[in-house]
Every structure is written in structure tokens, then in C-alpha cells.
Amino acid sequence: MNLLLTGGMGYIGSHTAVALTLAGHRVVLYDNLSNSAQVMAERLERITGVSPLFVSGDVRDTDRLCHTLRHHAIETVIHFAGLKVVGESLEIPLDYYANNVQGSISLLQAMHVAGTRALVFSSSANVYGEPRYLPVDECHPTGVTNPYGRTKLHVEEILHDLARSDPAWRIVCLRYFNPVGAHESGLIGEHPQGLPNNLMPYIARVATGELAELQVFGNDYPTPDGTGVRDFIHVMDLAEGHACAVAYLNAHPGWQVINLGTGQGYSVLEMIRAFEVASGRPVPYRIAPRRPGDSASCYANPEKAHRLLNWTARRTLAQMCATTWAFQSGMGTEGPA
Ligand code: NAD
Ligand code: UD1
Numbered sequence: 001m002n003l004l005l006t007g008g009m010g011y012i013g014s015h016t017a018v019a020l021t022l023a024g025h026r027v028v029l030y031d032n033l034s035n036s037a038q039v040m041a042e043r044l045e046r047i048t049g050v051s052p053l054f055v056s057g058d059v060r061d062t063d064r065l066c067h068t069l070r071h072h073a074i075e076t077v078i079h080f081a082g083l084k085v086v087g088e089s090l091e092i093p094l095d096y097y098a099n100n101v102q103g104s105i106s107l108l109q110a111m112h113v114a115g116t117r118a119l120v121f122s123s124s125a126n127v128y129g130e131p132r133y134l135p136v137d138e139c140h141p142t143g144v145t146n147p148y149g150r151t152k153l154h155v156e157e158i159l160h161d162l163a164r165s166d167p168a169w170r171i172v173c174l175r176y177f178n179p180v181g182a183h184e185s186g187l188i189g190e191h192p193q194g195l196p197n198n199l200m201p202y203i204a205r206v207a208t209g210e211l212a213e214l215q216v217f218g219n220d221y222p223t224p225d226g227t228g229v230r231d232f233i234h235v236m237d238l239a240e241g242h243a244c245a246v247a248y249l250n251a252h253p254g255w256q257v258i259n260l261g262t263g264q265g266y267s268v269l270e271m272i273r274a275f276e277v278a279s280g281r282p283v284p285y286r287i288a289p290r291r292p293g294d295s296a297s298c299y300a301n302p303e304k305a306h307r308l309l310n311w312t313a314r315r316t317l318a319q320m321c322a323t324t325w326a327f328q329s330g331m332g333t334e335g336p337a
Contacts, residue, residue, distance in 0.1 A: 003246065004028045004074040004116075006059050006107060007081030008052075009036035011190045012122065012176075012235060014044060015183055016078065019239035020246070021048040028072045030065070031081065032058040035193070043187045059103035065110035076118040076246055079107055082151070085197055086126065086293070089148035100151035101158075108162065118170040118249045119159070120242060125177045125231075125261070127153045130295045134265075137301035138175070138257050145293060156257065163255035170249040177231035177261035177300050179238050181320040182327035189327030190235075199271060200232070200320075204328040207281040214283060216268050218290035223297055227268035231261040231299035234315035234323070244309035261300025262313040270317075278321035279329070 003020060007013045008029030014036075017027050021044070029041070029052050038054075045051045053072065057064045059081045068074070082100040083089065089096040104121075111117065128136050129143025144150045156173050163169045180200040182189030195211075196202040205211045219226040241260045248256075266274075272283045305311050 001025050001076060001246065002028070002072055002074050004030055004069060004072065004077045006030045006077065006079045007122075008078075009033060009040045009054070010080055012179055012238060013078075013080040014040055014188050015235045015239040016080075016242045017044055017052060018047050018183060018188075019236065019243050021050050021052070023243050025246070026053075028053040028055060028068065028074065030055045030057055030059070030068055032056065040188065047183060047185050047187055060098070060106045062106045062110045065107060066113050069110060069114035069116050074114070074116050076120070076249060077107065077111060077116060078120040078122075078242055078246070079104065080122045082122070084148065086146050086148045087197060089146055089151070093147035096147045096151050100148075101154050104155045104158065108158070117166075117168045119172075120245045120249065121155060121159060121171065121173045123152045123156055123173045123175045123257070124149065125175050125259070125298060125300065127156065127175065128298070131298050134297055135263055135299050135301035136259070138259055138304055160255050167253055169255070170253045171255045172245045172249060173255075173257040174241065174245060175257060175259050176238060177233050177259070177298070179235045180232045180324060181234040181236065181315070182323040183236060184323055184326070186323070186326035186330045189324065199230075199268060200324055203272060203275045203283055204324050206283050206285075207275060207279045207325065208328060212284070214272065214285040215288035216285050217288055217294060219287045221290075221296035223267055225267050225269050228294055229265035229267045229297040229299065231263070231265055232271070232317065232320055233260065233262050233313050234320045237262075237313040237315050241305065241309065241311050241313075244311040248309050256308065258305050258308060259300040259302055260305055260313075261302050263300055263302045265297055265299035266317060274317050275321045275325070278318060279325040
């Protein structure tokens with residue numbers, strides 16, 4: 001199948017490109033490289049043996065998208081492109097609405113004109129807000145608390161309206177929990193610019209010695225060891241979830257929202273210990289105040305993904321840490337991607 005991956009040069013898009021290429025699909029990566037680098041194409045070729053088709057462009061450029069969809073006879077789009085940092089979205093909300101909401105509308109208009117009606121959308125567990133019960137299933141009420149989350153919810157609602165308006169549309173919104181890890185080759189992974197906001201990339205850079213210590217945001221939560229608990233999911237499991245969603249779309253019109261998580265929560269301290277074992281390096285930390293906006297625990301009920309997509313996360317916490325470490329410690333020779 002011919003697939004367009006907007007934001008396909010980024011962290012999750014690149015891993016999904018590997019999974020889809022190895023499954024025999026032909027992928028076109030459409031990206032403005034605002035948070036990724038051209039070198040990714042070469043790395044993907046080294047992993048898969050296939051040179052990926054890359055189109056440099058912004059998702060707000062409707063004409064360029066339309067031309068790309070037609071030129072490559074695209075049958076399904078996976079829409080990763082967007083901005084994703086919660087804190088930054090509070091500072092520059094307009095950029096978030098322009099990239100994430102306007103960008104999605106532009107894509108949908110291009111798909112409408114080109115006659116492509118199948119879409120997988122990258123949403124986030126962020127739309128649930130503070131969990132009211134655990135594990136979080138798809139019926140859990142939404143409760144966004146920041147502009148980033150609102151952009152995701154707005155787009156989900158737009159997609160729902162679209163699917164209701166025309167039965168030809170096939171749409172799956174995937175709500176990711178906490179993606180971590182890297183491809184086993186160590187060639188591609190997550191490399192945030194500047195100081196990492198998320199736990200795993202921060203731990204990785206403390207382990208290399210680039211950062212002196214990790215701040216653990218709160219140890220007085222109502223969790224077994226007092227630190228926050230999250231549903232960390234290996235990015236290659238997430239990537240394979242997209243391949244399953246594409247197969248599902250083939251046979252099912254309409255709109256679905258589906259969690260992609262493992263169903264298992266790990267605490268911050270458990271993550272530190274697992275990373276120390278995987279890397280053989282110490283991860284010094286100190287307890288700091290709670291980070292505003294954080295919840296105590298959040299993990300998925302992944303039953304719907306299993307039922308509809310026949311997908312279950314398979315990789316262990318040890319694999320999440322080992323692949324992150326392989327990527328992070330190889331970065332000196334390979335450079336960021
Ligand atoms: P990423 O920043 O690594 O990748 C996004 C890619 O989109 C980048 O390559 C960037 O250059 C590109 N891009 C951004 N704006 C664009 C635009 N206007 N036009 C064209 N390309 C553009 O992020 P990621 O972690 O791979 O996330 C992918 C998607 O998954 C995002 O929509 C994000 O909100 C969502 N998501 C991510 C996480 C996570 O923890 N990483 C969690 C939940 C949801
Ligand atoms: C954050 C985002 C969420 C996004 C997800 C992507 C917020 C409020 N939410 O979620 O929208 O989908 O990343 O993975 O930013 N922690 C530390 N020290 C650190 C960093 C984190 O103790 O330096 C703790 C946090 O308090 C939390 C856990 O580690 O308990 C996970 O944090 P993080 O990786 O930022 O993910 P989320 O907060 O779940």
C-alpha cells in the first residue's frame with residue numbers, strides 16, 4: 001500500500017516508517033524538518049534496505065500536499081506532524097493551534113481534493129487530563145488542561161464530524177501513552193533539542209554524564225513508592241500498532257479512538273533502576289517538588305486495541321531502557337537523528 005507519513009522524519013514517524021517498510025508498504029515521508037534532520041533518510045535506508053521517499057514541505061501547504069498525494073497515489077495517511085511540548089504550548093499557543101489544528105485542516109482539505117479518505121491520527125493520552133479512574137479506557141471523559149492537549153482534542157472532534165458527514169472516510173485516532181525506547185539498531189531514536197522535558201531522555205543524558213542529576217518531581221504521591229507512575233511503551237510496539245491500524249482501516253469505515261499503551265505502570269524510581277541496570281551506569285537523582293500539572297498515576301486499558309487491531313505491546317521495560325541506551329551512547333559517532 002502507498003502511505004504518506006506527515007512528520008515521518010520525527011521520532012515516532014521514523015520508527016513507524018521502519019515497521020511499515022518491513023511489512024512491504026511503500027512510504028512517503030512529508031516533513032518540514034522543524035524538529036528532525038535530513039540524515040534520517042539515510043539511517044532509514046541502512047535499517048530497511050529501502051531508500052525512503054522524502055518530500056520537504058509543511059502540512060499547512062495544502063497545494064503541495066495535494067500534489068504529493070496524487071503524485072504518489074497515496075491510499076492512506078498517517079498524520080504525525082505537529083508540535084508536542086506541553087510547557088511550550090502554554091508559551092506559544094498560537095504556534096500550536098497553527099501547526100496542529102490548521103495543519104490538520106489543511107491536510108484534510110488536500111485529502112478531500114485528492115480523494116484519499118483513510119487517516120490515522122497521532123493523538124495523546126493528554127486529552128484525558130487528570131485520570132478519574134485507572135486503567136484509563138477510551139470512555140474516560142476528556143479533560144484537557146493545556147493548549148497542546150486542546151489541539152489534539154480539537155482535531156479529534158473535527159475528524160469525528162468529518163466521518164459523520166461522509167461515510168467514505170475511514171479514521172482512527174490513536175491515543176499514545178508514554179512512548180520511549182529506540183530501534184534495536186541504535187541508529188534512530190529520540191533526540192530532543194535542548195534540555196529534555198520527558199523522563200526517559202533526561203535519564204539517558206544523566207547516564208552518559210552530560211547532565212549531572214535527575215530531579216524526581218515529587219515522592220509524596222499516593223503510589224507504591226511515592227513517585228509518579230506512567231505507562232511507558234516501546235516506540236517499536238507503537239510503530240507496529242500503526243501498521244495494525246492501517247490494516248484495520250482497510251476494512252472498516254467510520255471513526256474510532258483507540259489507546260496505545262501497555263496497561264502496565266512503572267514509577268519514576270523503577271525507571272531509574274531499570275536504566276541503571278541496562279546501561280551499567282549510575283543515574284544520580286534528587287527529590288524535587290512536584291511538577292505542576294502532573295498526575296500521580298496514568299496507565300491505559302489497552303483492551304480495545306487488542307480487540308479491534310489485534311495488537312498488544314510485547315517489549316519489556318528492559319528492552320525500552322537497553323535500546324534507549326544503545327541509541328544515546330552511540331550518538332557521539334552517529335550524530336543526532
Ligand atoms: P517529533 O517532533 O519527533 O516529530 C514530529 C515531526 O513533525 C518532526 O519531524 C517535525 O519536523 C515535523 N513537523 C512539525 N510541524 C510540521 C509541519 N507544520 N509541517 C510538516 N512537518 C512538521 O514528535 P514525535 O514524538 O514523533 O510525535 C509525533 C506525533 O505524536 C505528534 O503529533 C505528537 O503530538 C504525537 N504524540 C507524541 C508523544 C510523544 O511522547 N512523543 C505522545 C503522544 C502523542
Ligand atoms: C508528558 C506530557 C504529555 C505527553 C508525554 C509524552 C506533561 C504534563 N505531559 O507526560 O502530554 O504526552 O509527556 O511522553 O508534560 N519526571 C521527573 N523528572 C523529570 C521528568 C519527568 O520526575 O525530569 C516524572 C514526571 O513527574 C512524571 C514522569 O516522570 O511522573 C513522566 O514524565 P514525562 O516523561 O514528562 O511524561 P508525562 O508527564 O506523563
